[in-house]
Amino acid sequence: MSTSTTPDTGSDLLVVRDLTKHFPIRKGLLQRQVGAVQAVDDVTFSVRRGETLSLVGESGCGKTTTGRMITRLIEPTGGQVLLDGRDITHLSAGKLRPLRRDVQMIFQDPYGSLNPRHTVGTIVGTPYRLQKIATPNGVKRAVQDTLELVGLSPEHYNRYPHEFSGGQRQRIGIARALALKPKLIVADEPVSALDVSIQAQVINLLEDLQSELGLTYVMIAHDLSVVRHVSDRVAVMYLGKVVELTDRDALYERPMHPYTIALLSAVPIPDTKRRTDRDQIRLTGDVPSPVNPPPGCRFSTRCWKAQEVCRTDVPPLVDLTPGHQVACHFPENVDAVTTTVV
Amino acid sequence: MSAVASPVLGGLGPAPADAYLSVRDLQVHFPTDDGLVRSVDGLSFDLARGKTLGIVGESGSGKSVTSLSIMGLHAKGTATIGGSIRLDGEELVGASSEHVRALRGKKMAMIFQDPLSAMHPFYTVGHQIIEAYRIHNKVSTKAAREHAIDMLARVGIPQAAQRVDDYPHQFSGGMRQRAMIAMALSCDPDLLIADEPTTALDVTVQAQILDLIRDLQRDFNAAVIIITHDLGVVAELADDILVMYAGRGVEYASATEVFEAPQHPYAWGLLASMPRMDRVRAERLRPIPGQPPSLIQVPPGCPFHPRCPYAATVGSACRTVRPPFALDTSGHYLACHLPPADRAQVWETEIKAML
Ligand SMILES: Nc1ncnc2c1ncn2[C@@H]1O[C@H](COP(=O)(O)OP(=O)(O)OP(=O)(O)O)[C@@H](O)[C@H]1O
Ligand SMILES: Nc1ncnc2c1ncn2[C@@H]1O[C@H](COP(=O)(O)OP(=O)(O)O)[C@@H](O)[C@H]1O
Numbered sequence: 001m002s003t004s005t006t007p008d009t010g011s012d013l014l015v016v017r018d019l020t021k022h023f024p025i026r027k028g029l030l031q032r033q034v035g036a037v038q039a040v041d042d043v044t045f046s047v048r049r050g051e052t053l054s055l056v057g058e059s060g061c062g063k064t065t066t067g068r069m070i071t072r073l074i075e076p077t078g079g080q081v082l083l084d085g086r087d088i089t090h091l092s093a094g095k096l097r098p099l100r101r102d103v104q105m106i107f108q109d110p111y112g113s114l115n116p117r118h119t120v121g122t123i124v125g126t127p128y129r130l131q132k133i134a135t136p137n138g139v140k141r142a143v144q145d146t147l148e149l150v151g152l153s154p155e156h157y158n159r160y161p162h163e164f165s166g167g168q169r170q171r172i173g174i175a176r177a178l179a180l181k182p183k184l185i186v187a188d189e190p191v192s193a194l195d196v197s198i199q200a201q202v203i204n205l206l207e208d209l210q211s212e213l214g215l216t217y218v219m220i221a222h223d224l225s226v227v228r229h230v231s232d233r234v235a236v237m238y239l240g241k242v243v244e245l246t247d248r249d250a251l252y253e254r255p256m257h258p259y260t261i262a263l264l265s266a267v268p269i270p271d272t273k274r275r276t277d278r279d280q281i282r283l284t285g286d287v288p289s290p291v292n293p294p295p296g297c298r299f300s301t302r303c304w305k306a307q308e309v310c311r312t313d314v315p316p317l318v319d320l321t322p323g324h325q326v327a328c329h330f331p332e333n334v335d336a337v338t339t340t341v342v
Numbered sequence: 343m344s345a346v347a348s349p350v351l352g353g354l355g356p357a358p359a360d361a362y363l364s365v366r367d368l369q370v371h372f373p374t375d376d377g378l379v380r381s382v383d384g385l386s387f388d389l390a391r392g393k394t395l396g397i398v399g400e401s402g403s404g405k406s407v408t409s410l411s412i413m414g415l416h417a418k419g420t421a422t423i424g425g426s427i428r429l430d431g432e433e434l435v436g437a438s439s440e441h442v443r444a445l446r447g448k449k450m451a452m453i454f455q456d457p458l459s460a461m462h463p464f465y466t467v468g469h470q471i472i473e474a475y476r477i478h479n480k481v482s483t484k485a486a487r488e489h490a491i492d493m494l495a496r497v498g499i500p501q502a503a504q505r506v507d508d509y510p511h512q513f514s515g516g517m518r519q520r521a522m523i524a525m526a527l528s529c530d531p532d533l534l535i536a537d538e539p540t541t542a543l544d545v546t547v548q549a550q551i552l553d554l555i556r557d558l559q560r561d562f563n564a565a566v567i568i569i570t571h572d573l574g575v576v577a578e579l580a581d582d583i584l585v586m587y588a589g590r591g592v593e594y595a596s597a598t599e600v601f602e603a604p605q606h607p608y609a610w611g612l613l614a615s616m617p618r619m620d621r622v623r624a625e626r627l628r629p630i631p632g633q634p635p636s637l638i639q640v641p642p643g644c645p646f647h648p649r650c651p652y653a654a655t656v657g658s659a660c661r662t663v664r665p666p667f668a669l670d671t672s673g674h675y676l677a678c679h680l681p682p683a684d685r686a687q688v689w690e691t692e693i694k695a696m697l
């Protein structure tokens with residue numbers, strides 16, 4: 001099944017079309033496939049050069065899986081990934097190597113994603129060695145320059161990850177991703193393990209690097225306040241599907257999908273005056289299992305607007321206003337001028 | 343309360359008459375191979391029934407160690423505990439572990455950040471709630487089971503009568519968290535400590551859990567401590583807020599005061615550094631420079647001085663003299679050397695417009 005929106009490739013660095021990942025579930029001696037985790041299903045979006053597109057949604061909705069397909073860390077079940085207009089979906093290992101320079105990933109866990117037995121110099125220098133990049137002043141110098149770029153000191157070259165704080169480790173991960181001057185960085189929850197004061201340092205760093213180096217970001221996050229701060233556009237995911245995709249301001253000021261509205265209204269506001277005057281929507285129940293997603297609209301089991309048609313027909317992701325895509329049979333705020341949820 | 347700082351009372355005066363829990367100058371230190379970890383160093387606060395205290399601070403600031411000390415859950419011989427923890431008039435520091443254990447469940451209960459650590463994987467959810475209930479209530483297993491089903495239904499577990507026989511791993515993360523809350527609340531505790539009860543949960547589930555804590559507090563008139571690093575969560579629930587830094591209280595006042603007129607430079611930094619959905623989007627965030635200190639080598643003087651933009655204006659005291667935790671002219675308890683007039687001026691001219 002294909003969505004009705006076809007992204008154009010002109011100004012787009014990355015285009016993702018009908019991207020799908022089903023993880024097989026196998027059982028028994030013969031390891032027969034008995035089902036599949038429908039982690040990502042027919043996801044379509046594009047990312048413009050120099051912008052930040054964020055993927056948001058609750059745990060398990062398929063954000064990381066989408067990110068890992070874009071960076072080709074896992075093989076898609078279906079669909080296409082185009083980088084600079086070139087189809088990279090099924091590149092062989094050999095042809096992947098130049099791609100690895102252009103697309104890099106920053107991982108969520110600043111503790112688990114760095115090898116504890118390697119020095120910072122080795123960690124950040126490995127990409128140069130693997131890619132056999134010529135470094136005019138030697139790899140060490142190149143690594144030290146990158147360390148300075150991310151706000152670490154060149155003297156950190158010989159130190160080990162455990163000697164660093166969470167925020168500094170995340171900087172090491174960013175340095176490693178930047179080493180080869182990529183075009184696109186997929187950052188999977190780059191600040192969610194960090195305390196607020198440190199989180200702000202790393203967000204500012206990512207923004208500075210973007211403008212200095214002309215980077216394009218796909219940012220994966222679940223903190224909606226952080227997402228509003230960092231994004232140009234936002235795609236909201238629910239159970240493996242994109243349900244709404246639009247400009248940051250449109251999403252926060254005029255959300256149309258009921259799930260987006262519920263998500264925004266659930267964010268606790270750090271203002272004691274707002275305790276009583278907020279119009280909050282409370283979802284009941286949990287997100288259903290991606291092994292047996294509900295037929296029709298996947299949100300229909302928790303949606304307060306659900307009608308019969310929602311339980312039978314999958315709502316397509318369509319442009320409701322220019323640049324504002326929504327997958328819902330009964331969207332909100334379509335003719336509203338501006339209404340604010342929070 | 344006395345306005346004169348008393349080192350023995352940790353800055354706060356004697357406990358007010360309505361205090362159900364009263365902590366004074368609490369010290370919790372762990373001797374380790376690397377040195378002495380001063381996880382909690384002179385903490386004081388009061389909490390009445392029907393009220394909620396929010397404790398906020400960065401990770402490692404001593405929040406969990408504080409709650410485990412109140413619950414008497416530090417492994418034997420690991421921690422040296424000093425100061426005073428009075429629960430319903432009774433001193434817990436130095437009390438026998440059997441005695442403190444008997445208070446758990448009915449007088450105090452705790453919701454942990456990680457529900458799996460609080461639930462036994464080999465017993466059904468229902469079995470665990472039944473056992474917890476029967477410790478304090480002489481009832482038949484059948485009656486206890488009815489009660490467990492009732493509690494699970496109250497916390498929003500669908501088909502509680504069937505799900506009561508499930509094992510913890512058969513529940514989703516949000517359901518486990520709710521089941522643990524059901525367990526903690528099964529004996530109507532007078533004091534409920536919720537340590538990051540929603541940090542691992544999605545916002546829509548978090549909202550359900552916060553509603554639940556609010557409702558149950560109203561119904562049982564419990565005293566609640568909510569510990570979190572999410573300022574949004576405390577703004578939703580807390581009557582009073584205690585801001586911790588490096589194992590110490592740095593600011594303590596009503597929630598409204600802390601959000602609308604914070605007085606401590608660390609509280610200013612925290613509030614200014616977070617992106618806010620309810621404000622015009624800032625072009626750039628304002629982080630606190632540097633990083634939280636090691637609790638083995640706590641900076642001398644004010645532990646915040648290496649990161650504090652105002653330390654220079656105060657002079658050497660910030661680097662050498664520990665600021666007492668005392669009632670300030672603002673009506674907040676503060677640990678900071680900034681003279682009140684300077685503080686008021688910085689607040690009015692630099693900070694107020696920023697928050
Ligand atoms: N290797 C795998 N095998 C089977 N199922 C998987 C695998 N990887 C992910 N899944 C499942 O796919 C779904 C999407 O997972 P994914 O990691 O993309 O979620 P996410 O949106 O990144 O969530 P979170 O916010 O928790 O990181 C989940 O149901 C997950 O359990
Ligand atoms: N059993 C222990 N032994 C030694 N140090 C500990 C122990 N438990 C906690 N700590 C230390 O005490 C400090 C405060 O921890 P904690 O209260 O868990 O912080 P948080 O505010 O994040 O809950 C940390 O530096 C932690 O490493």
Ligand code: SF4
Pocket residue numbers: 257258259297298299300301303304305306307310315327328329330331
């Ligand atoms: S399609 Fe129906 S169930 Fe799905 S979000 Fe829209 S109204 Fe709700």
Ligand code: SF4
Pocket residue numbers: 606607608644645646647648650651652653656660665677678679680
């Ligand atoms: S005592 Fe000094 S260093 Fe500490 S918060 Fe106050 S001004 Fe800053």
Ligand SMILES: [Mg+2]
Pocket residue numbers: 063064065188
């Ligand atoms: Mg993920």
Ligand SMILES: [Mg+2]
Pocket residue numbers: 405406537538
């Ligand atoms: Mg903790």
